[in-house]
Amino acid sequence: MPCLIAAPASGSGKTLVSLALTAMARRHGRTIQTFKVGPDYLDPQLLTAASGRPCRNLDPLLCGEAWVQASFQRHGCAAQLALVEGVMGLFDGRGPSTVGSSAAVAALLGLPVVLVVEASRQAGSLAALVRGFRDHQPKLHIAGVVLNGIGSERHHALLAEALASIAMPLLGALPRHDSLELPSRHLGLLPAHELGDLQQRLGAWADLAERHLDLEQLWPLLEAPQWSPASLQPAASPRPTASSPVPVAIASDAAFHFRYPEAAELLEAQGLTVLPWSPLANEALPPGSRALILPGGYPELHAAALASSCRSLAALRGAAAAGLPIYAECGGLLLLGQSLADANGLAHAMAGLLPFHARRGSLSLGYRDALAHNDGLVLRRGERLCGHEFHRWQLNDQPGSAADDELWGQAGEATAPLWQLAGWGSPARAEGWGSPQLHASWLHLHWGGCPQIPHRLAAAARRASPLTPLI
Numbered sequence: 001m002p003c004l005i006a007a008p009a010s011g012s013g014k015t016l017v018s019l020a021l022t023a024m025a026r027r028h029g030r031t032i033q034t035f036k037v038g039p040d041y042l043d044p045q046l047l048t049a050a051s052g053r054p055c056r057n058l059d060p061l062l063c064g065e066a067w068v069q070a071s072f073q074r075h076g077c078a079a080q081l082a083l084v085e086g087v088m089g090l091f092d093g094r095g096p097s098t099v100g101s102s103a104a105v106a107a108l109l110g111l112p113v114v115l116v117v118e119a120s121r122q123a124g125s126l127a128a129l130v131r132g133f134r135d136h137q138p139k140l141h142i143a144g145v146v147l148n149g150i151g152s153e154r155h156h157a158l159l160a161e162a163l164a165s166i167a168m169p170l171l172g173a174l175p176r177h178d179s180l181e182l183p184s185r186h187l188g189l190l191p192a193h194e195l196g197d198l199q200q201r202l203g204a205w206a207d208l209a210e211r212h213l214d215l216e217q218l219w220p221l222l223e224a225p226q227w228s229p230a231s232l233q234p235a236a237s238p239r240p241t242a243s244s245p246v247p248v249a250i251a252s253d254a255a256f257h258f259r260y261p262e263a264a265e266l267l268e269a270q271g272l273t274v275l276p277w278s279p280l281a282n283e284a285l286p287p288g289s290r291a292l293i294l295p296g297g298y299p300e301l302h303a304a305a306l307a308s309s310c311r312s313l314a315a316l317r318g319a320a321a322a323g324l325p326i327y328a329e330c331g332g333l334l335l336l337g338q339s340l341a342d343a344n345g346l347a348h349a350m351a352g353l354l355p356f357h358a359r360r361g362s363l364s365l366g367y368r369d370a371l372a373h374n375d376g377l378v379l380r381r382g383e384r385l386c387g388h389e390f391h392r393w394q395l396n397d398q399p400g401s402a403a404d405d406e407l408w409g410q411a412g413e414a415t416a417p418l419w420q421l422a423g424w425g426s427p428a429r430a431e432g433w434g435s436p437q438l439h440a441s442w443l444h445l446h447w448g449g450c451p452q453i454p455h456r457l458a459a460a461a462r463r464a465s466p467l468t469p470l471i
Contacts, residue, residue: 001110001111001112001221001223001225002076002081002082002083002084002111002221002222002223002224002225003083003084003111003112003113003114003143003218003221003222004037004083004084004085004086004102004105004106004109004111004112004113004114005017005018005021005083005084005085005086005114005116006086006089006090006102006103006106006113006114006115006116007086007089007090007115007116007117007118008089008090008115008117008118008129008133009088009089009118010088010089011118012116012117012118012148013116013118013146013148013149013174014085014086014116015043015046015085015182016148016174016182016205016208017114017116017146017148017172017174017213018034018043018047018083018085019046019047019050019202019205020205020206020208020209020213021083021209021213021218021222022034022047022050022051022083022205023050023202023203023205023206023209024205024206024209024210024213024215025051025081025222026050026051026052026202026206027206027210030080030081031052031053031079031080031081032051032053032079032080032081032082032083032222033051033053033056033075033076033078033079033081033082033224034047034048034050034051034053034055034056034082034083034084034085035055035056035057035058035072035075035076035082035083035084035085036055036056036057036058036084036085036087037057037058037059037084037085037086037087037101037102037105038057038058038059038087038088038100039057039059039062039367039388039390039444039446040057040087041257041258041259041260041296042191043055043085044056044057045191045193045257046182046191047085049198049202050202050205053079054261055261056071056072056075056261056262057260057446058071058072058084058105058109059100059446059449060099060100060104060105060108061094061099061100061367061386062367062386062387062388062445062446062448062449063446063448063449064449065108067448067449068105068108068109069108069109071448072084072109072225073225076224076225077224077225077226078224079224080224081222081223081224082222082223082224082225083222084105084106084109084111086102086105086106086113087101087102088101088102089102090102090103090113090115090133091103091133091136091137094366094367094424095366095424095425096424100367103137103140106140107137107139107140112141112142112143112221113140113141113142113143114142114143114144114145114146114171114218114221115130115133115142115144115145115146116145116146116148117129117130117145117146117147117148118148118149119147119148119149119150119159120148120149120150120151120176122159123155123158123159123162124158124162125162126147126159126162126163127162127163127165127166127168130142130145130163130166130168131166131168134166134168142168143169143171143221144168144169144170144171144217145163145168145169145170145171146171146172146173146174146213147159147170147172147173147174148174149174149175149176150173150174150175150176151175151176156173159173160173169217170214171213171214171217171218172209172212172213172214172218173212174208174212174213175212191254191257193254193257194254245273245288246271246272246273246290246458246461246462247272247273247274247275247286247288247289247290247466248267248272248273248274248275248289248290248291248292248293248457248458248461249275249276249277249285249286249289249291249292249293250263250264250274250275250276250277250292250293250295251277251278251279251292251293251294251295251297251332251335252276252277252278253278253279253280253281254280254297254298254302255279255280255297255298255299255301255302255305255306255331256279256294256295256296256297256299256331256332256335257295257297258295258296258297258329258330258331258444259295259296260446260447260448262446262447262448263293263295263447263454266447266448266451266454267454267457267458269454270454270455270457270458271458272291272458272461275289277289277292277312278312279306279309279312279313279316279335280302280305280306280309280312281309281312282308282309282310282311282312283311283312283315284311284312284315285315285316285318285319285467287466287467287468288466288467289319289324289466289467290324290325290461290462290464290465290466290467291324291325291326291327291457291458291460291461291464292316292319292324292325292326292327293326293327293328293332293457294326294327294328294329294331294332294333294335294336295329295330295331295332296329296330296331296332296444297330297331297332298331299331299332299334299335299340300331300334300340300341300342300343300358300360300393301342301343303340303341303342303346303348304342304346304348306335306340306348306350307340307348307349307350313350313351316335316336316351316353317351317352317353318467319467320351320353320437320438322465322467322468323437323464323465324437324464324467325377325437325438325457325460325461325464326377326437326438326439326440327377327378327439327440327457328438328439328440328441329441329442329443329444329445330389330390330391330441330442330443330444331391332440333354333432333440333441333442334350334358334393335350335351336350336351336353336354336440337350337351337352337353337354337355337356337357337358337395338350338352338354338355338356338357339357339358340357340358340359340393341357341358341359341360341393343360345359345360347359354415354433354440356395356396357395357396358393358394358395358396359393359394359396360392360393360394361392361393361394362392362394363391363392364389364390364391364392364394364426364442365389365390366388366389366390366423366424366425366426367386367387367388367389367423367424368386368387368388368389368421368422368423368426368443369384369385369386369421369422369423370384370385370386370387370419370420370421370443371383371384371419371420372384372385372418372419372434373416373417373418373419373420373430373434374416374434375436376418376434376435376436376438376439377434377435377436377437377438377439377456377457377460378439378452378453378456378457378460379418379419379434379439385445385449385450386449387441387443387444387445388443388444389421389423389426389442389443389444390444391442415433415434415435415438416433416434416435417430417431417432417433417434418430418431418432418433418434418439418440418441419431419432419434419441421443431443436460437460
């Protein structure tokens with residue numbers, strides 16, 4: 001049975017241990033399927049690069065427990081090995097609860113837990129910490145501990161004795177060294193494509209596992225689930241028949257890369273052909289495109305380059321004017337505004353389709369319950385969805401301003417506030433812009449939990465006229 005790699009808190013080293021085990025498995029010629037608990041985009045990119053297979057997010061809040069179980073079994077049993085990387089601390093869930101936590105997913109899937117403890121400043125207190133996590137939820141099985149940040153052989157011996165005193169297996173001890181640090185920025189780890197030394201790092205991670213982890217104990221904890229994929233495949237929606245391809249463009253470059261692999265898979269299941277489009281490369285939209293998806297990412301780090309991508313911004317305005325369906329999340333939303341400030345506060349012009357200016361502000365983070373105000377591109381009035389918000393850039397205008405109709409009206413569609421958002425510690429507010437042509441919001445959704453969205457987006461794309469190239 002695969003294990004879930006968890007920790008007492010973020011920053012303990014669970015991603016490093018997950019990457020080391022994954023790289024080590026690949027070195028030994030074994031296929032390994034990785035999973036990530038929660039709504040993370042960045043850790044899964046690294047795990048995908050290490051495993052050579054798309055990492056799958058397991059989020060019962062966004063997708064529901066049945067979907068999580070089916071995804072884990074379907075993808076896990078297609079490889080020889082599997083592991084699940086947890087999120088935050090083991091018992092950290094929505095708000096102060098354990099709902100959606102690593103512990104909840106481990107219990108749902110019946111997985112043993114490997115606890116990664118950052119122990120650089122501990123000795124005998126380690127026993128109290130681990131005992132507390134072990135006994136907090138007795139039905140949860142902690143299979144052993146991996147220590148991170150060991151300073152010396154003496155330190156290792158002290159911690160090993162502390163764990164032995166509570167009969168907790170020691171599964172490995174990683175040394176304290178700057179080379180083991182994973183670089184990060186304001187929303188988490190650096191994405192895989194920004195690590196120029198990724199191949200060297202993969203080798204170093206595999207070496208780390210070989211030298212410092214107890215593989216004799218850990219190999220059995222990586223064995224993939226043994227269920228039959230055929231019996232667990234959910235009923236698929238009938239694939240629409242079409243006399244010609246229905247292309248949909250997805251912004252895909254260093255500025256826009258926050259998306260789950262299921263997004264493209266679900267669109268393809270609806271008969272759409274997914275085409276990459278790079279605004280950073282100043283590309284025109286692919287000819288014949290009949291819908292446009294703008295996912296999240298880091299446009300704020302590329303604001304100057306995006307502002308100079310005149311062909312791409314003109315193509316975006318042309319798509320709006322032509323009535324193409326446009327779906328935008330978080331970073332994709334920022335591309336539609338009047339301006340976007342970079343990290344230094346310098347504003348750069350964007351597509352100018354929505355009435356806001358964006359600049360760095362306070363952190364917005366957490367799950368949100370969304371209640372749709374009206375029928376729109378992918379929503380129907382009164383529908384309730386759960387999404388996740390995570391951004392540091394803020395807008396100085398809100399949906400429903402007097403300028404909305406004037407701006408988007410140039411494309412023939414008036415906009416209205418998309419939905420009401422509410423979450424733990426977050427007051428209810430109107431958010432987003434929506435119309436039969438547009439869905440634009442801060443909120444990230446996982447389409448595994450709302451399959452009506454790709455279905456409706458595909459239907460709108462089939463109704464749209466193919467985009468003709470600008471002359």
